[in-house]
Amino acid sequence: MARGFNKRTKPSSSAASPTEIPPPFTKAPLTLAPLLDRLDPAQIHLIHIDRHPPAHKRSIFLIPVGLNALIAALLLWRLAHALPKYFTLLQTLLGYTTTLTVDPDRTTRRQQLTILLKRTLMFLGDFLLFRFIGPWPLTFFLEQPANPCTWRWNLGFRQEEIIVRVSRHWGVEELLGGGKKGEESPFFKTRVLTAIEPSFMRKTGYLMMDKSWDLEFEVMQDAHELVKRGDLRIGEIDKLVLAHQDGQGWLCWRWETDDEVVEGRRRKVVQFKEALTGMGKESLFWKWTEIVEEERDVDGGFTRDRQERVARRVGEEFEREGVDFEEVVGRIGGLGEVPTK
Structure with a gap:
């Protein structure tokens, strides 16, 4: 992998008194330290090994590649047609006479309202298109420091792939903070346990992104590099839940099928x-x-x-x-x- 590792910066905190480790977590072994240094301590991480056949992973991945390529092409087509029109409208607003200038003396009030409505809908449609649909191909192909394409480009399709999921819109505060911690936390039951159910784990790794979990493409590449270097064994990180607790450091729980x-x-x-x-x-x-x-x-x-x-x-x-x-x-x-x- 050409790029270097980006070590995560842990948030500074005052020296806190040791707190009790909530079950089912235990202290993470020191052998995981090379990987833990690359994780965000504010988030919860799920790690497992995806052992689906490479051909299956390839066929699954080709679907978002084709879909995002099609969306990107449609966006570029719309951009090529819309920019000249917006440039002409800008000239009109600056007082120049253009093909889009509306002559109030030669148009009726109804015609003027129709033109206004059409242009308003055009502005609104383009805004919604590029605001909500536009980021899809951008993040898929170009997001940095890593994205699905760089992940596949660097790793290809392997029999054993390290999948790292990170909590989305929630984190360590919800799981280890408050009165109910660890397995007593409602987030453990509704976010963690549901994410490792046997029926869900039958999916290939790329299909595991949802409203509660995202994929850490950079960390997945780093993990494979660590295994290649011999700094980490792939069997050590299979079926792991990782969370960072103030006063204790990194905690882990290994689930069983x-x-x-x-x-x-x-x-x-x-x-x-x-x-x-x-x-x-x-x-x-x-x-x-x-x-x-x-x-x-x-x-x-x-x-x-x-x-x-x-x-x-x-x-x-x-x-x-x-x-x-x-x-x-x-x-x-x-x-x-x-x-x-």
Whole structure:
């Protein structure tokens, strides 16, 4: 990449007392420092790896290329036809006689009002066209320091592409400020969780821009350059939510897909069984399974009361065998979301 990195300038703040890190966030690892230096600390960032086939990404990207090229051509055509007319109107306003001069003695009041209305609508139409439609091709082709075209020009279409989304019209103040922070914040539930839903994550990265999230084309290029240099590993930044908190620095949360959650639960159950088998108490594993299934199958759903009853019954069974249930679970790092409590 020919251009150099532009390091983000963090806003200065007075030394604040350390604040508690709200769940589900934890301190971002130091290995992410090369990338974090390029992020805006006032915004929330979502990072994941887009593994859609390159051919699919190419076909998706060609649509906005063609659309913006068509819009640019229509705007240039309108500009070529409108500028001479506006120049003639300017001469008319300066008092020169032109083809657009209206002779009040040879036109009726109705004709004069019609001419005024037509020109007003022309002014209004051109203003709306260039004010609201004009920026589309400009930002797509020419926005600096990076835009969709420079992103694709520098990276091409790869099997693994780093996608960096940045919050739009909201940020760290809404997520980590106020009384409800982190997962308790309504912005976490309505902006973050909805942006990582499995159905939404099936989209390719370029289609993830919406009213709440934009794409950081410059940072995406920088991230690939960091990976190429060996300063960053691509697996470290997959499925990450990044936010900067005063007093703590950068925080991160790594979300899991449904398949990963199921696989994680399966691994915990296997570790639990192996731990009991190693103690010569494999029968307790099957007793635990039996109790969980009994409570699950009762009408009314697996409520909090039934989960507590599972924990109580399991604890009693383990106690009869002289085994500390909590100690075994702690040894394998917990059972995660396996319903035992």
